Amino acid sequence: MKKLLSVISLASIVTFSLFVFMAYLVNSDEVNIVDPLPDVIVDVYQTKPEKPAVDRVKKLPEPPKAPEPMPKVMTEIDPTLPTDGIGEILVNVKVPSTTLGTGDIFTKPDHDARPIVRISPKYPITAARDGIEGWVKLAFDINKVGEVVNISILDSYPKRTFDKAAKQALKRWKYKAKLLNGKTVYQTHQTVQLDFNMDQQI
Template sequence: MRYLISLVIAGIVTFFLFLGMQALIQGGEGAMTDPVKGQVLDFVRLKQEETVQKKERKPQKPPTPKEPPPPMESPQTQSNNLDAAGGNFDFSADVSADVELAGGLALESSDGEYLPIVKVQPVYPRRALSRGIEGYVIVEFVVTKNGTVRDPKVVQAEPEAIFDRAALDAALKFKYKPRVVNGEPVEVAGVQNKISFQISG
């Protein structure tokens, strides 16, 4: 009996559900067919035109070049200063003009006489500098075809054996423009040079 009542109730409920679904379906078809009310506006956002400003760069004028400094003359002599033990001293070593003894003064007629280019002042001996000794040395040597000095020797020294080594070492560093005879360089022998050692100040 209970099962029969349940079936009847289930059938009634199912019937009403079908009716409800039919009503919903008819209502939905009407909504789909109705015309759209109102207007639809499409908004399209346009970017503003950007103006590109071009800057013209004018080339800068190059700076006016400064006047070049005058060329410096190359020193003819080089000096070396030594500090004596216990104090400082300034000294000067004079290099006198060259004299050729083999043929008197160098005044022979030729394509070109030898000329001194570089004369290096000697190193003042430390012993003589510390004792305040002054003097001079006359050195004799040969000017070669290349303008270098060969075979230097001491002809006269005052005082003796004090400044000899310094004078000979300096003479070996002398540079000359060689003598030219008939377009060919030749050696010049017997060239003498007086080197003075004096303490100044």
């Protein structure tokens, strides 16, 4: 009996202690009040309503005008003309004959070499200083492209005074090559004389 009383008293004490502790906890809790967040304004943009489709009628270009009909040429056929047996009339047509030769419209005319570029010789300084005048006679060939080749001195006066200047100038000459039967050919045995005068020096 004593044990039962002691257990009941101990249970009563524990129960009372729990109620006291719970009351303490309830009184000591702090309630944190959170401020509400500001309202978020959402703008909703609406697209403009589409305009109804409009059917466009394309204008077709005006058709080109028909060309005027060619005037009909009426020809009278002599019934006495011979036929080929099936009703076709045989007519003799004379065609003028053409002959191709040198100088016609289909081929270039033949010609000898023609000068295109001529370079004057430089007057030698020593000859100009001493007032010496003279000339040089040269022989040369012209190749198929119009260049001057195989230059040689035939004669000169004074001797060897103007030879070098004359040859240097002649090397720079350009020709339109000789044409024979529509083809350029090599032309030989050409001669020229270059004069050296004080009043013409460059």
